[in-house]
Amino acid sequence: MDSSSVSKELVDKLAPIEVREGDYDRTGVHLDLALEPEKIRQAAELLLEAGCFLENLTAVDHVSHREMVYHFNEYSQPFRIVIRANLGPEDEIESIQDLCPAADWQERECFEMLGVKFTGHSDLRRLLLPEDADFFPLRKDFVNPPEAQAPEYHQETDDH
Amino acid sequence: MTINITSQELERRISGGLTEQTFWLNMGPQHPATHGVLRVLLHLDGERVVEAEPVIGYIHRGHERMGETRPYAQFYPNTSRMDYIGAMTYNHGYCAAVEKMASIEVPARAEYIRVISSELNRIGSHLLWLGAYLMDLGAFTPFLYIWDDREAINDILNKVTGSRLTYSYNRFGGVHMDVDDEFMAGCRAFIKRMRKRLKTYDRLITGNIIFQKRAKDVGLISPEQARQFGLSGPCLRASGVEYDIRKKEPYSVYSEFDFDIPVGRQGDTYDRYLVRIAEMEQSLRIIEQALGKMPDGAYINDKVPRDLAPDPGEIYFTFESPRGEVGIFIVSDGTRIPYRMHWKTPSYTNLSILAETVRGVLVADVVAIMGSFDLVIPEIDR
Amino acid sequence: MTSDEKLVRSVEPVVRLAVLEDILSVPRASSLMVMVFGLACCAMELMAAGAAKFDYMRFGGVPRGTPRQSDLMIVAGTISRKMAPAVITLWEQMAAPKWVIAMGNCAISGGPFAYDGQYAIVNGADEIIPVDVYIPGCPPRPEGVIQGFLTLQDKITGGQKNNVLRRFDRVGGQKRGFLQRIKRIS
Numbered sequence: 055m056d057s058s059s060v061s062k063e064l065v066d067k068l069a070p071i072e073v074r075e076g077d078y079d080r081t082g083v084h085l086d087l088a089l090e091p092e093k094i095r096q097a098a099e100l101l102l103e104a105g106c107f108l109e110n111l112t113a114v115d116h117v118s119h120r121e122m123v124y125h126f127n128e129y130s131q132p133f134r135i136v137i138r139a140n141l142g143p144e145d146e147i148e149s150i151q152d153l154c155p156a157a158d159w160q161e162r163e164c165f166e167m168l169g170v171k172f173t174g175h176s177d178l179r180r181l182l183l184p185e186d187a188d189f190f191p192l193r194k195d196f197v198n199p200p201e202a203q204a205p206e207y208h209q210e211t212d213d214h
Numbered sequence: 215m216t217i218n219i220t221s222q223e224l225e226r227r228i229s230g231g232l233t234e235q236t237f238w239l240n241m242g243p244q245h246p247a248t249h250g251v252l253r254v255l256l257h258l259d260g261e262r263v264v265e266a267e268p269v270i271g272y273i274h275r276g277h278e279r280m281g282e283t284r285p286y287a288q289f290y291p292n293t294s295r296m297d298y299i300g301a302m303t304y305n306h307g308y309c310a311a312v313e314k315m316a317s318i319e320v321p322a323r324a325e326y327i328r329v330i331s332s333e334l335n336r337i338g339s340h341l342l343w344l345g346a347y348l349m350d351l352g353a354f355t356p357f358l359y360i361w362d363d364r365e366a367i368n369d370i371l372n373k374v375t376g377s378r379l380t381y382s383y384n385r386f387g388g389v390h391m392d393v394d395d396e397f398m399a400g401c402r403a404f405i406k407r408m409r410k411r412l413k414t415y416d417r418l419i420t421g422n423i424i425f426q427k428r429a430k431d432v433g434l435i436s437p438e439q440a441r442q443f444g445l446s447g448p449c450l451r452a453s454g455v456e457y458d459i460r461k462k463e464p465y466s467v468y469s470e471f472d473f474d475i476p477v478g479r480q481g482d483t484y485d486r487y488l489v490r491i492a493e494m495e496q497s498l499r500i501i502e503q504a505l506g507k508m509p510d511g512a513y514i515n516d517k518v519p520r521d522l523a524p525d526p527g528e529i530y531f532t533f534e535s536p537r538g539e540v541g542i543f544i545v546s547d548g549t550r551i552p553y554r555m556h557w558k559t560p561s562y563t564n565l566s567i568l569a570e571t572v573r574g575v576l577v578a579d580v581v582a583i584m585g586s587f588d589l590v591i592p593e594i595d596r
Numbered sequence: 597m598t599s600d601e602k603l604v605r606s607v608e609p610v611v612r613l614a615v616l617e618d619i620l621s622v623p624r625a626s627s628l629m630v631m632v633f634g635l636a637c638c639a640m641e642l643m644a645a646g647a648a649k650f651d652y653m654r655f656g657g658v659p660r661g662t663p664r665q666s667d668l669m670i671v672a673g674t675i676s677r678k679m680a681p682a683v684i685t686l687w688e689q690m691a692a693p694k695w696v697i698a699m700g701n702c703a704i705s706g707g708p709f710a711y712d713g714q715y716a717i718v719n720g721a722d723e724i725i726p727v728d729v730y731i732p733g734c735p736p737r738p739e740g741v742i743q744g745f746l747t748l749q750d751k752i753t754g755g756q757k758n759n760v761l762r763r764f765d766r767v768g769g770q771k772r773g774f775l776q777r778i779k780r781i782s
Contacts, residue, residue: 082530110558132463156444182271184678272679276716298637361647
């Protein structure tokens with residue numbers, strides 16, 4: 055599959071907000087598309103059908119908005135595509151868990167670290183932090199939670 | 215609590231039909247075979263697994279948040295601790311990523327030294343995997359043999375880096391100390407020794423009937439499944455997909471060496487074992503070529519500013535650790551502290567396929583399959 | 597007194613139950629069953645300390661897989677907040693007399709991960725369980741692990757000066773042992 059034909063096809067079908075031919079030597083990507091959040095799922099579908107695999111799914115917290123970043127790559131030749139979408143503070147985005155099982159844990163992690171909600175995810179709960187944690191550590195306004203009480207041990211005897 | 219059952223009661227219960235129940239078994243955070251703090255919740259029907267769910271986060275130390283609160287160079291020791299078995303490769307990859315972002319030149323000699331030390335680390339990592347995996351399957355001998363080889367690697371690297379495990383040898387722009395003739399002679403002696411040892415391991419393990427019965431046709435992963443779950447590294451290559459970052463997107467000076475990518479056929483645990491053994495031989499080839507071609511010159515670029523502040527922008531850099539493809543995503547806002555740093559580690563995606571692969575297998579096979587993925591849990595939890 | 601002797605002195609229990617404890621403490625110290633509890637990077641050096649080149653097993657330490665069969669828990673690695681209840685459970689499952697060695701900077705004080713703003717770890721094993729010996733290092737060398745092990749044995753027996761059986765001081769080095777006495781005479 056030819057990289058330039060894939061790019062052309064993507065650009066035609068998705069009508070992205072902004073296209074940048076990636077500067078591979080500085081940024082490591084070959085093609086950079088900025089899309090509306092609703093088009094992310096369609097883009098992911100197209101890329102996965104074309105034989106790409108999901109390399110990375112993450113989010114960046116710019117204080118006024120949140121930016122979702124998805125990296126796709128393919129096996130036969132180095133061709134990295136990044137699709138990104140800006141979300142407002144309360145926005146949600148459609149999950150791509152059913153298209154691509156690799157997104158399952160990565161979406162859960164995005165949710166627990168930054169608070170991004172994915173609609174359609176079958177099981178969006180905490181992955182790395184304890185189940186009852188109620189803070190989002192990677193948000194820029196995260197303040198360290200007050201010193202948690204260290205759990206107590208129970209001892210019957212002091213005998214050593 | 216004792217139950218006194220009369221014979222009539224027993225009759226009644228049996229004729230009424232004995233029922234069976236499945237049960238949940240917790241393969242807890244502390245377990246000799248999980249290689250770290252991983253918890254696997256197994257839903258068992260007798261000895262067969264109905265469903266398995268890995269629970270992670272028991273060694274979550276907040277690396278990504280630490281990446282956002284300290285300068286690039288101060289974050290650097292964290293990279294050794296993320297994957298401590300392949301620490302040199304992580305150091306190499308992180309330095310290469312930041313250098314690419316900040317357009318820092320690295321002298322040729324430093325690149326060769328980096329490749330040699332990374333490949334030595336790769337061999338050490340595969341050896342440790344081999345020993346630990348075979349110990350899971352019940353064989354204690356290879357575990358002690360591999361420590362002998364790992365101590366040989368540690369002796370070579372200890373003299374030049376100062377450390378046995380968390381090396382922190384690279385610096386932005388090169389390496390910390392130059393290598394001398396003792397290092398080169400030690401590497402050459404190690405190559406000779408390791409080639410003999412690989413033959414020993416081959417004789418001891420590959421044809422062993424017990425190992426073959428436990429590893430062949432167990433944990434099959436098709437190439438399509440591997441693509442959907444985003445597998446990488448030896449797990450992916452054992453399923454037949456020829457994808458290695460060192461060949462596809464060469465970083466450092468890997469494009470100057472001649473080496474093969476071993477690929478498996480079926481994607482079972484036996485193939486994952488064969489791929490890793492073959493990769494060790496290929497790493498020895500790379501080290502041999504690098505020793506022969508090592509140029510003279512500087513071992514570090516002196517002009518790198520102490521407080522590195524790359525231009526605003528982002529980078530996604532991938533490199534090949536012994537476990538697979540590691541992706542570093544760094545967003546810089548022009549200051550000396552990164553704005554966002556995200557690490558996509560191979561054990562993370564390799565573990566996510568566990569639930570799929572162990573449906574319907576015996577409990578002992580769960581251990582065999584999980585061991586063959588070569589997981590390092592702090593890399594998953596970051 | 598050498599600094600090692602001072603160290604052993606400072607961690608002795610206050611009340612000593614005389615001869616019986618002295619006699620019992622020697623087999624306790626010489627056959628410690630170690631629970632395999634590697635959490636993170638230090639686990640690698642613990643494994644190296646158990647392997648052929650360094651080998652803490654020759655001092656009597658036998659690795660066991662379950663806390664029910666161990667007397668010694670070597671906490672090797674960072675304790676995260678999610679893991680802390682599990683660590684306490686494991687400690688409680690060990691039968692007394694039991695000891696804990698905190699290996700590595702993370703188990704001593706949180707190590708390289710302790711900073712203002714850390715949300716995920718416990719700053720040291722001694723915040724949640726009582727610790728007997730601390731082995732500093734990141735990771736400590738296997739020789740350091742062995743020294744920690746021997747220090748614990750000294751702590752258990754009381755050392756040559758305090759134990760009625762006059763067993764050797766492992767950490768301080770053997771003083772006037774049998775062979776040395778023979779050499780001096782002959």
